[in-house]
Amino acid sequence: MSVAAARTRRAHGRRVWGQRFVLLGPGMTYWLVFFLVPVGVLIAYSFFRRGPYGGVIYEPTLKNYARALDPLYIGVLWTSVRIATVATAVSLLLAYPAALFIARASSRWRVPLLVLVILPFWTSFLIRTYAWMVLLNPAGLINKLLQGLGLVDEPLPLLYNEFAVTLGLVYAYLPLMVLPIYASLERLGPQTGEASADLYASPAQTLRKVTIPLTLPGIVAGCIFVFVPSLGNFIVPDLLGGGRTVMIGNVIQQQFLQARDWPFGAVLAMSVIVLMFVVLAVQAQVLRRTQEVEDGRPA
């Protein structure tokens, strides 16, 4: 290293703190003030009495939490967890083979294929959900098609039920499942699978005992990207559930905008936050486990 370069490096070292301040300061401050503080306010609101027109009266109470234990709300929470879980599982089943296909495609095709998978995700969520209202309704295309083919006599009740909501969530978040799984398959490379084949493992065995366990971090990340936003979703159950399939997001929305019981809405949001941290903790655990397996592997 030249003397000049060494001097630059030392000067660089002195500048690091100043740099941190200038570079990270504005964004982190914004993050603290408009993300962490609002979430903190929300948590605080959950311990106060409701105000007459939204907002709170500053008298501490635990009544909101007691009320959330009502079987009605536990039931809604359970429905939400169930729907989000099914949507996650279906997405995983659809996404894994797709990710596998992309990872095995020639390098020229990988990027275009990935772009095609992710593209819909970046477009209007509302309109993508609306598309399914058009397709699923009793006079919609799918029912007309099924009737035209003589497969059904009566229109099937496809819209405004749990099926429609689950389908809508899968449609919305599927791309988020493909990406991380693809990333971990790419990181794994083809060599591990080849080694397994050399040791006379059948393709199915290789997939089950080698590929899937080693891409577990990608699978778990994908599951989180689908599960968490599904759990708190309110557009999909609102438009495709039609008030019949109610998820926790609908009740939160209703408490905030119609019933004007913000503290209770805040309590329900707390349940979403807690569940989110539970799945994030599971992810951390899986990552640690996989890291240990990889480290234990002879180089």
Next chain:
Amino acid sequence: MAARRSRSLRVHMGLLFAFLYLPIAVLIVLSFNDSELATVWGGFSTRWYRELVGNEELIAAIRNSLIVAGFVTAISTVLGTLLAIGLQRTVRSRVLDSVLFLPAVIPDIVLAIGLLSFFNLLRFTLGLHTIVIAHVVFDMIFVAAIVRTRLGYFDRRIEEAAADLGANPVKTFLLVTLPAILPGVIAGALVAFTLSIDEFVIAFFNSGPTSVTFPIRVYAMIRFGVTPVINAVAAIVMTLSLLTILIALRLTRPKGEGANGVGVTA
């Protein structure tokens, strides 16, 4: 055996793309359908587009959304770019990364009501400004993630060379670093713009009666009843955002680099 398996994977991939794109394609086709019924083809027509242009409420909502997205893009591009460089260069911590990324992971309704409670506490009147503040929270994070991808390809020795030639840090940044990562910054800005234009839940909770944005208006139209005008709106929105995102993805990585630029979205 292997050939059969790869063929079934190919079929699966094809079906998956059909699943992802057919609903969008159907909306676009229906937007040109003269009939009001989705299942009857009444001939090609642009009447729904003409109705859309005459819909003053919708036009006003589009104007509001453009104002919001303009401010959001400007603010989050600056904050996000600085954040990206800061994270890349000074603090290397996966924990910090994932904590900072929380606004993008947390269900939007939680962020929406958190901000609503916060604005209520501060006695802020709700309006376009509150939507701008809210959108920057998550847009800034997306910009940071995208710019970081581009930064990963940046050779810092160029900066050292600039410093050796007597450029001060600000000059180095403006004349060397920024031009090199500019495609990433533009990509981040495009994504920020699209996300803000399309964002519904947070805007819905944090808007006042006079600050109806485009997605809020579209939601009201959908709730009111499915009309083909929505199909025309959908066709325009889908086409524009697909194009914008394609450009953004193209800009994220230098020519000839691997697929990592796409992975940033996750």
